[in-house]
Amino acid sequence: MSSIIVAKQEQRQIRTYEKNEKLLIQEGGYISPIPNLWEDILIGVVLKKPILLKGPSGSGKTKLAQSISEFFQQPMHSVNCSVDLDAESLLGFKTIISKEGQTVIEFVEGPVVQAMKEGHILYIDEINMAKPETLPILHSVLDHRRMLTNPFTGEVIHAHEDFTVIAAINEGYVGTSPMNEALKNRFVSFTIPYLAGVQLREIIQNLFPQAGVSLVESIMNINEDLKKQVMNGLLSEEAASVRSLLDAMALAEHIPVRRAIQYAIAEKLDDKMEQKLVMELVDTWVK
Structure with missing residues (x-):
């Protein structure tokens, strides 16, 4: 296993990974059908590269993301994309609550904000199902800046050092559209085939x-x-x-x-x- 992954594990103080695929099966984890794919993806995560998993439905993309979460013992926040996905679904929303006898407006943080602040994994499933105009809000999150100005609160959020983004797409399916180049270029892309x-x-x-x-x-x-x-x-x-x-x-x-x-x-x-x-x-x- 790459020394960079081992070093990152020590940094996060997690258990030692045993290079044993049966162990992963027993824990409900992902098994790669391609040599080195699992380790290569882990290296991408450690290097803070947004990861794009491409493959047909049922090839194990979500299981792979869950296995990465288990491997690094990093909680995962999921976004399931659709044509109805909007900025509030990603970043959060304002709501009126009663607090100490007074009515106040409170902001409920969405999955993107929570994952950025806590250093968790943000998993964006079927990212090519979302409307193209919705996703540019994530551009600064996905590139070297790793930051976001929340349009609902004005807060400038700088991502925790362990913050990780993993996205998945099913190419060519009904309801999907090609990812625009500005978004796609922010990811390191891996093809995930079926197991066999x-x-x-x-x-x-x-x-x-x-x-x-x-x-x-x-x-x-x-x-x-x-x-x-x-x-x-x-x-x-x-x-x-x-x-x-x-x-x-x-x-x-x-x-x-x-x-x-x-x-x-x-x-x-x-x-x-x-x-x-x-x-x-x-x-x-x-x-």
Whole structure:
């Protein structure tokens, strides 16, 4: 592990990290399908670089952010972006309260302000779902200045030295728009692919220790076929979501595999032909 990460851990006085992926699984953490990806992202965090996680739905971006929070023992504040996201959702809002018999106006701090002041992680999920005009308010937070003038209070906030920003995007999905260059250039970007092979099998076996060998094999084979059809352009990316696959596995411990895949994967797809293809793939492995 990079000495810069170890040094940062000592600075924050947190426990020593053991380079053992099984430990991360047991703690519900993220496992990287790409060598060095996990450590490279940690280095970016230590260097105070805003981190952008790009990948399909269900590839583990939120789990990765949660694992970083666990690794550094740093609380995380989440912002779920949508077209309705506004400055108040990010920074906070004024409200009228009764205090010592008097009516006063108090400012309730939002996730950005809280994370900056406390040195916590700010996780911005689906950042490309937000309206482009909403996000420029974060530009000074994300660049070398690491500061913000709160338009609601006039307060100038300088970020705590441990303040970290992690954002995630699902590229090409309905309702998303390309990030403007001024915003994108403030991030260090990492592509987060789906888990596969030995790592995926290990997660399944750890999460479902009572599952039979034949059930695990069926789920693994179905997943491989789904990924192939995604790569061939015949299925949407969400058909190969690890999150959905684990949902299917949980159901399959109690109901037939075919129905489990139908509920957890096929029914989530909007295209009827894609739904049919998923079930045809299942039928090649489940009789």
